[in-house]
Amino acid sequence: MQNKPFLTLSVLLACALTACGGGGGGDGPSASGPSTQVQGRWATAAGSTPAFTAIGMPAANSSAAVWLLANDASRLVRLTAQDSGTLAGKTYALGQNTAAAAVNGQWSTSASTPKSLTLSGLPSGSLTLTQTDALTSAAVQTDAAGAWKATVGGNAQSVSWAVTASGAVSGSSTTGCTYTGTLTAMTNASAYTAAFRETCSDGASTLFNGIATLNSAKNALSMVATGADESVGVALFFAK
Numbered sequence: 001m002q003n004k005p006f007l008t009l010s011v012l013l014a015c016a017l018t019a020c021g022g023g024g025g026g027d028g029p030s031a032s033g034p035s036t037q038v039q040g041r042w043a044t045a046a047g048s049t050p051a052f053t054a055i056g057m058p059a060a061n062s063s064a065a066v067w068l069l070a071n072d073a074s075r076l077v078r079l080t081a082q083d084s085g086t087l088a089g090k091t092y093a094l095g096q097n098t099a100a101a102a103v104n105g106q107w108s109t110s111a112s113t114p115k116s117l118t119l120s121g122l123p124s125g126s127l128t129l130t131q132t133d134a135l136t137s138a139a140v141q142t143d144a145a146g147a148w149k150a151t152v153g154g155n156a157q158s159v160s161w162a163v164t165a166s167g168a169v170s171g172s173s174t175t176g177c178t179y180t181g182t183l184t185a186m187t188n189a190s191a192y193t194a195a196f197r198e199t200c201s202d203g204a205s206t207l208f209n210g211i212a213t214l215n216s217a218k219n220a221l222s223m224v225a226t227g228a229d230e231s232v233g234v235a236l237f238f239a240k
Contacts, residue, residue: 033083035059037109038066039136039189042117042129050124054117055135055211055224056081058188066107067211067224068119068127069235076233077122078226081107091123092226092233100231139185139192141167143218148238161238169196176201183212194223208234 038056051071057064066087068077079089087105105121120126148161148171161171163183171179181196192212199205210225221238 033059033062034085034109035062035064035081035083037115038064038081038107038117039134040115040131041133041135043132044071044127044129050127052124052127052129054119054127054129055191055213056117057191057211058186059083066119068122069224070124073235075123076224076226076235077103078224078230078233079103079107079119087119087121090226090230090233094233094235100233133190135190136188137190138187139190139214141165141185143214144183144185144192144212144221146240148221148240150236150238159236159238167192181208194225196225206232210234 036059039058040056042054042056044051044053052068053071054066054068056066062083064081066079066081068079069075073094075091076094077089077091079087081087085106085108087103087107089103090100091103092100101123103122105119107120108118110116110118115131117129117131118126119129142165144167145163145165148163150159151157157174159171159173159177159179161169161179163169167183167185169179169181169183173179177198177200179196179198181194183192183194185192190213194208194210194212197205197207207228208225209228210223212221212223214221219240223236223238224234225236226233
């Protein structure tokens with residue numbers, strides 16, 4: 001799919017989630033099991049190889065969504081952490097036309113301060129990450145409003161989005177794709193649920209679902225998402 005700018009955009013995001021946060025899932029029923037412990041932003045220690053940032057979302061139905069992004073933007077992992085301590089999901093090599101691979105592993109958290117999160121069974125092996133933000137504040141819908149632009153390929157290509165105060169998304173790219181969708185503020189996490197469709201001039205049309213977060217200055221928007229059929233993953237960075 002040569003008109004897919006998102007697969008190129010993803011390789012530019014060395015620290016998208018590190019700088020801006022992120023997560024997955026929505027405002028579902030609250031839960032009280034162990035999976036409630038994964039909510040927050042988590043990071044591997046400085047100088048770690050490989051280096052990752054994880055975002056855990058509020059738990060619902062005995063599980064919680066976890067998005068894991070390599071700090072060099074080479075890999076995105078979309079996981080579900082179950083109350084039983086098991087992990088299941090898929091891993092995506094960003095910017096490459098390779099198939100998603102299944103992930104099955106284990107997770108645990110520590111009671112120490114700051115809290116730590118251990119993920120095992122990943123393609124990169126086991127990771128231990130430290131919580132840097134609980135991400136419990138409600139997101140503000142109007143904070144995501146505005147004109148956003150991402151550039152790729154040495155600024156040769158760009159994607160422009162307009163987000164209204166109610167969260168409606170519209171946009172286009174210089175590669176001939178158009179975008180429609182929504183960004184919806186979460187009430188139980190510092191993140192937005194993202195749902196958008198990319199329609200390109202070659203006839204390809206893909207529905208994406210994921211999450212987005214803002215930096216503290218409200219002028220940078222980072223997003224991670226997967227296709228509705230979970231065959232492709234993307235990581236995006238927009239600036240005003």
